[in-house]
Amino acid sequence: MKLLNLFGINTKKKEVEKEYEDEGDILGFEEYSGMRVEVTTVDGGLLFVAKLQGIRGSSGELHQYSEAEVSQNQNDEPIHAKIRGYNDEDRKAIYLEGDITPLEKHIWKVEGLDVTRISNDRAFFRLNTDLEATSTMFGGLTSGERPCRLLDISVGGARIGSEFRYYKNDKFLLKVQLLEDRPESAIFCKVLRVIEKGESKFEYGCQFIELSEADQEKITQNIFAAQIAERRKKRGDF
Numbered sequence: 001m002k003l004l005n006l007f008g009i010n011t012k013k014k015e016v017e018k019e020y021e022d023e024g025d026i027l028g029f030e031e032y033s034g035m036r037v038e039v040t041t042v043d044g045g046l047l048f049v050a051k052l053q054g055i056r057g058s059s060g061e062l063h064q065y066s067e068a069e070v071s072q073n074q075n076d077e078p079i080h081a082k083i084r085g086y087n088d089e090d091r092k093a094i095y096l097e098g099d100i101t102p103l104e105k106h107i108w109k110v111e112g113l114d115v116t117r118i119s120n121d122r123a124f125f126r127l128n129t130d131l132e133a134t135s136t137m138f139g140g141l142t143s144g145e146r147p148c149r150l151l152d153i154s155v156g157g158a159r160i161g162s163e164f165r166y167y168k169n170d171k172f173l174l175k176v177q178l179l180e181d182r183p184e185s186a187i188f189c190k191v192l193r194v195i196e197k198g199e200s201k202f203e204y205g206c207q208f209i210e211l212s213e214a215d216q217e218k219i220t221q222n223i224f225a226a227q228i229a230e231r232r233k234k235r236g237d238f
Contacts, residue, residue: 034052061108062110155220159204174187
């Protein structure tokens with residue numbers, strides 16, 4: 001199945017209004033080499049997650065992390081895509097656009113890179129889930145495993161709902177199975193935000209901690225696979 005038919009993409013470039021918050025923040029594209037990015041259609045459909053590498057001038061390569069149902073037919077026309085990443089040093093989200101074409105399996109060429117915005121937005125796509133999960137604290141009076149709900153998840157963190165009271169900077173082990181055919185994920189989390197939702201109900205914005213590169217890739221693949229499964233369900237593909 002061709003990429004164009006799968007996502008219904010209009011390959012014509014759309015005019016993009018520049019939204020630079022601070023033009024002094026925009027560096028040469030080489031500064032973004034090695035950055036983990038999301039690649040989406042101009043309409044916001046997630047194509048894949050990748051590492052932006054080998055940047056020269058306004059061209060580079062996208063090395064896919066995620067499992068994507070994307071055909072890499074060499075005859076496909078270039079696709080104008082949005083590329084969103086995160087600058088760890090400045091703690092800012094970087095928004096770029098460019099034309100992507102497949103080179104080989106899981107590697108894409110990107111040309112005509114253009115920065116459209118730099119902001120303090122969250123860096124990565126968040127998948128709405130509402131799944132059963134557990135949170136476990138170790139040591140102290142609050143130790144033990146408790147049920148919770150995974151409300152959404154991204155590569156860098158999650159939002160959970162719980163009847164148990166946590167506090168900012170508390171740490172716990174989150175266990176959840178994103179897909180029935182995949183093993184359970186166990187991720188250490190740190191509470192960044194506490195939202196009271198009524199009597200004995202709380203939501204927590206959490207950051208993942210102590211993740212290796214392999215852990216991040218595994219989470220990325222599971223999130224992407226879960227999104228594909230949800231997309232198929234909505235299309236009626238079983």
